Amino acid sequence: MKNNKKLNNVGIFLFFGGPSLFAFAVVFLIPFIVGLYLTFTNWHIINNDWSFVGFSNYVDVFRDKTFLTQLEFTIWYVIFTVLISNFLAFFIALVLTSGVKGERWLRAGYFTPNLIGGIVLGYLWQTLFSRVLPFLGQQYGWTLFETSWLTSTDKAFWALVIATSWQLAGYLMIIYIAGFTGVPKDVLEAASIDGANKSTILRKIILRLSIPAIVVCIFLSLSRSFLTYDLNLSLTKGGPFGSTELATYHIVQKAFLSNQYAIGQAEAIILFVIVAVVALTQSYLLKKLEVEV
Amino acid sequence: MSKLKRYSLMALCLVFLLGTLVACSGGGSANDNNTAANNESKQQAKSGEEIKLTFFNTSAEVNTVFEELFKKYKEINPNVTIELIPTPIGGAQIEIFQSRLASGNPPTISNLDAGHIYQYRDMFLDLESEKAKYEELTLPGAVEGGVFEGKFLGIPWTAQGYGLLYNKRVVEEAIGGPFDPSTIRTRDDLAALLEKIDAAGIPPVMIHGADWSLGAHYFALGFSLQSRDLQENLKYWEDVKAGNAKLADNEVFNGLMDTFDLLKQYNARKNDPLVANYELDSSDFAKGNTALYFMGDWAWAVIGNLEDRDSEFGILPLPISNNPEDYGNGQVAYSQPKLFAVDNTGSTPEQQQAALEFLEWMLTSEEGQQAIIGEMGLMMPYKDLKVESSNVIARAVADYVDAGETIDISIINYFPSDYWAKNGASMQKYLVDQIDRDAFYQEIEAYWQSVE
Numbered sequence: 001m002k003n004n005k006k007l008n009n010v011g012i013f014l015f016f017g018g019p020s021l022f023a024f025a026v027v028f029l030i031p032f033i034v035g036l037y038l039t040f041t042n043w044h045i046i047n048n049d050w051s052f053v054g055f056s057n058y059v060d061v062f063r064d065k066t067f068l069t070q071l072e073f074t075i076w077y078v079i080f081t082v083l084i085s086n087f088l089a090f091f092i093a094l095v096l097t098s099g100v101k102g103e104r105w106l107r108a109g110y111f112t113p114n115l116i117g118g119i120v121l122g123y124l125w126q127t128l129f130s131r132v133l134p135f136l137g138q139q140y141g142w143t144l145f146e147t148s149w150l151t152s153t154d155k156a157f158w159a160l161v162i163a164t165s166w167q168l169a170g171y172l173m174i175i176y177i178a179g180f181t182g183v184p185k186d187v188l189e190a191a192s193i194d195g196a197n198k199s200t201i202l203r204k205i206i207l208r209l210s211i212p213a214i215v216v217c218i219f220l221s222l223s224r225s226f227l228t229y230d231l232n233l234s235l236t237k238g239g240p241f242g243s244t245e246l247a248t249y250h251i252v253q254k255a256f257l258s259n260q261y262a263i264g265q266a267e268a269i270i271l272f273v274i275v276a277v278v279a280l281t282q283s284y285l286l287k288k289l290e291v292e293v
Numbered sequence: 294m295s296k297l298k299r300y301s302l303m304a305l306c307l308v309f310l311l312g313t314l315v316a317c318s319g320g321g322s323a324n325d326n327n328t329a330a331n332n333e334s335k336q337q338a339k340s341g342e343e344i345k346l347t348f349f350n351t352s353a354e355v356n357t358v359f360e361e362l363f364k365k366y367k368e369i370n371p372n373v374t375i376e377l378i379p380t381p382i383g384g385a386q387i388e389i390f391q392s393r394l395a396s397g398n399p400p401t402i403s404n405l406d407a408g409h410i411y412q413y414r415d416m417f418l419d420l421e422s423e424k425a426k427y428e429e430l431t432l433p434g435a436v437e438g439g440v441f442e443g444k445f446l447g448i449p450w451t452a453q454g455y456g457l458l459y460n461k462r463v464v465e466e467a468i469g470g471p472f473d474p475s476t477i478r479t480r481d482d483l484a485a486l487l488e489k490i491d492a493a494g495i496p497p498v499m500i501h502g503a504d505w506s507l508g509a510h511y512f513a514l515g516f517s518l519q520s521r522d523l524q525e526n527l528k529y530w531e532d533v534k535a536g537n538a539k540l541a542d543n544e545v546f547n548g549l550m551d552t553f554d555l556l557k558q559y560n561a562r563k564n565d566p567l568v569a570n571y572e573l574d575s576s577d578f579a580k581g582n583t584a585l586y587f588m589g590d591w592a593w594a595v596i597g598n599l600e601d602r603d604s605e606f607g608i609l610p611l612p613i614s615n616n617p618e619d620y621g622n623g624q625v626a627y628s629q630p631k632l633f634a635v636d637n638t639g640s641t642p643e644q645q646q647a648a649l650e651f652l653e654w655m656l657t658s659e660e661g662q663q664a665i666i667g668e669m670g671l672m673m674p675y676k677d678l679k680v681e682s683s684n685v686i687a688r689a690v691a692d693y694v695d696a697g698e699t700i701d702i703s704i705i706n707y708f709p710s711d712y713w714a715k716n717g718a719s720m721q722k723y724l725v726d727q728i729d730r731d732a733f734y735q736e737i738e739a740y741w742q743s744v745e
Contacts, residue, residue: 045391046413130568151502151567151725239504240567240725241718256388258711259412 039266044259057266066242067250067267071274073157074226074247080161081225085168086217092169093176094202107177110170118167122234125163126150129235153243156236160244163235164225172217179213180206211290215283222282226275247271344647346375349390349400351409352451352631353382354594355669362664366651373647375402387710399636402648407438408706410447410634418637418645420445430657432694435674438629438703447632448652450665452674454608454690454699455510455589456625457483457498461605463584467493477609478617480552487559490584496561498585499578502569502724504717509705510626511553511587512716512737515546517702518613518621526704534741540734545621548613550723550730556587557724566724571595579603587611589626590686593670597683608689610698620700625690627699629674715740 042053061067092110096103113121130148137145149155183206191201229248232238238245238253245253251271255264350359356379363375378393378400380386387409393399399416410417420427424445428436431449439447464472467490477483490497500507519529532538540546560566561583562574575595578586579602586592596602612622635648655661656673662680665671672687682688693699705712719736722728728736 045395046415130570134565147565148568151565239718239721241504241721241727242714253711253714256385256391257714258709 035265036269038262039269041262043262045261053262057262058270060263061266061270064254064263064267066245067247067254070245070250071247071271073244077157077160077164077228077246078222078225081164081168082218082221084161085165085172085221085225086214088165088169089172089176089217093173093180094206096173097177097180107173110173112170113167114171116167118228118230119234121163121167122231125159126235129159150236151240153240156240156244160228160232160235160246163231164228167231168221168224172221175213175217175220176210179210182213183209208289208291211286215286215290218286219279219283222279223275226271226278342372344373344643346373346401346644346648346651347378348375349378349380349393349403349405351380351386351390351404351406352669353380353386358664358668362655362661365660366654369654370651373651375651394638397639399639401636401640401644402652403634403636404450404631405447405634406630406706407447407628407632407703408708408710410439410632411441411706412710414441414444414446416636416638417446418635420448420635420649423448423649426653430675432674432676435629439632441706447634448656449629449632449674450656451631451669451671452627452629452694453589453591453672454625454627454687454693456587456611457609458578458586458588458592458686459607459609460578460581460584460586460603461607462603463495463581464490467495467584474607474609478612478622479615480548480555480612481615483552483609483612484555487555487585491559495581496563496583497559498556498587499561499574499583500556500566500587500724501571501574502562502567502721503571504721505713506569506587506717507720507724508715508717509713510589512549512720513702513705513708513712514611514613514621514626514700515540515543515549516704517626517700518545518549519543521620521701523701523703527707530704530707530741533738534744536738536742540738541731545613546734548619550733552611552613553723567721576602579606585609590672590684590690593684593686596686597670604685606685606689608686608693610693624698624700625693626702627690627694628702628705709744712740712744 039057040052040054041050042057043050096107096110100106116124129150133145134148136142137147149159187205187209188201191205196204227248228246229252232244232246232249236244238249247267248271251264251267254267255261258264348359348363350356352359356377360377363377367374378389380389390400390403390405390409390413394413394416403410403417405413420439421444424436427445427448435449435452436445439445439449441447459472459474461472464486468486477486487497516526516530519526529538533540557563557566561577562568572595574586575588575592576599577583578588578592579596579599581603590608596606608625610621610623610625613619614622617623633652635645635652637645640648655665656675659679662673662675662678665673666678666680666682670682670684670687672682672684672691716737719728719733719740722736723730723733
């Protein structure tokens with residue numbers, strides 16, 4: 001009798017959870033484990049050699065100076081992207097919850113960039129940076145835009161940051177809006193009756209009560225910008241002269257262009273660890289700031 | 294709570310088990326399929342039933358032309374179906390090929406870069422039995438381009454040449470008279486021409502700032518120009534890799550870079566050299582906004598369809614010294630960039646046979662040649678062509694080919710697959726004066742020495 005019930009439970013679990021678990025395992029878990037194993041071998045597609053080499057691939061990663069510079073580059077990129085996109089999203093959300101005319105249309109408008117795929121978005125901005133802005137720059141003598149932003153090492157970095165932030169902001173905005181609407185009206189009312197001005201309400205009440213939204217937004221923007229690949233590919237192709245290769249871009253190049261699969265995979269694992277550590281630490285730390293109403 | 298945990302653990306195990314089972318059965322059924330396909334195709338050969346071929350194409354810009362050809366072939370041979378495996382233009386092409394190989398599902402026919410055929414040489418069918426036939430059909434030397442380590446692995450089908458393209462109208466207006474390309478045989482000749490064009494108020498030369506153009510087409514020329522003998526060139530390359538040869542001591546490389554300095558000085562994209570917009574650069578050249586263009590006959594794919602473009606174009610060799618007799622000053626670079634190879638790892642003999650028959654039809658029939666020459670706008674290194682090319686630049690290149698005045702650039706087939714990106718990046722730095730000649734040579738040498 002008891003056994004029957006057990007079996008029944010397993011059956012129910014498999015019925016509901018099985019398909020998604022299966023999909024998760026096939027497209028994520030198994031490839032991840034195989035990938036992890038790959039980093040300890042010197043696998044190469046041509047000789048299909050799986051011999052075990054221990055940690056030597058990881059040693060090679062730390063000898064790969066380009067990867068380390070690209071990693072540093074990626075970290076700067078992530079810092080600026082996360083800051084800019086979150087500030088932007090926060091203030092847009094603030095404005096769009098204060099009862100502006102045409103709020104819904106504006107919200108939809110700001111969200112649209114998210115519906116465009118990274119590749120298309122990259123080409124869009126590429127045209128803007130390499131054709132439209134230089135044209136305007138030469139026409140009106142704006143020195144900042146006279147040459148394409150994508151051909152200078154520093155400006156190409158900002159081009160990447162701007163394009164990513166522009167796309168991310170709309171998405172984060174939605175989450176912030178949800179967070180703001182969760183702030184109880186009576187608390188706000190009580191505060192204004194007590195004589196708190198707008199900035200005090202913003203700092204002391206809205207900001208504190210939307211910590212959960214902030215945690216989610218920072219987590220999302222962190223992981224998304226760490227793993228940017230498509231935009232990098234279509235906007236700068238890593239150029240000029242490889243100076244804007246983000247870590248993911250470098251990994252793909254290493255594996256598939258230079259045919260060093262195992263080292264590329266080891267770099268991917270290292271990147272995974274970095275992203276996981278950074279994202280989890282921030283959500284742990286920020287969660288401590290949460291307050292209950 | 295603990296019960297739930299136990300169940301979920303059990304479920305997880307089950308999923309894993311399922312996963313491995315599926316994986317196993319997947320492999321098994323693939324094998325079954327293979328043997329089944331084997332048996333089937335044996336019967337098919339007798340009864341003339343369906344044979345299915347796959348065609349992996351890295352000439353992505355002409356995917357549709359190939360598909361049309363497959364349809365036509367099916368009309369003639371109803372039992373052969375060819376399926377195209379497309380790749381994106383300028384995107385992840387070889388990655389798709391790799392994943393096909395890794396999953397044990399290789400394409401029957403592959404249209405690949407010669408260098409890739411060399412890399413994956415163990416996977417392709419040795420076409421020894423076809424060699425004599427293709428030697429008969431093609432221009433002298435064409436078959437050699439598909440021979441790797443003594444084995445004929447790739448059937449040549451297209452040829453490309455590159456050098457300094459010129460827009461005839463613009464050059465003639467600038468020098469005020471008819472232009473004879475054979476007068477440009479030294480760097481000084483070129484400098485004088487560039488100066489005249491500049492004085493006429495036209496941006497003299499377009500350097501396309503992309504890494505592939507600078508790294509593979511410009512810089513790699515230095516390795517090809519060491520001597521007329523491929524073995525000598527390979528030996529020099531080995532010396533560079535071993536650190537025994539310094540580029541700074543090499544006359545050819547210094548000459549090549551001196552010419553690059555000259556082109557740089559007269560570059561039409563001087564104020565922003567790395568924009569590298571291929572369509573824009575090509576159309577600016579075609580419309581006469583610049584007189585010369587370091588590019589090849591493939592640019593016709595863009596130029597040919599432009600409206601209000603000029604109609605007469607030619608090609609100049611890239612002079613790398615002031616001695617008109619030096620190798621390279623009177624020759625244009627010429628190669629067979631893509632080859633057709635037939636798989637020898639997962640295909641049945643029937644499939645291979647059908648593939649070879651199809652390739653021969655495509656390369657010799659009028660429909661096939663019309664598609665390659667007429668629609669793709671490519672040059673074919675074949676004798677007795679039934680179709681005339683509309684590609685003016687290709688015809689200019691063909692004059693050099695007929696005269697035997699070409700540079701053999703097949704050394705690049707032996708280079709590692711990332712050389713153009715790495716050398717190209719260094720060339721880009723040199724182009725925008727971020728590094729000087731010494732630092733440039735150091736970077737290049739450091740790259741080659743890191744190659745195994």
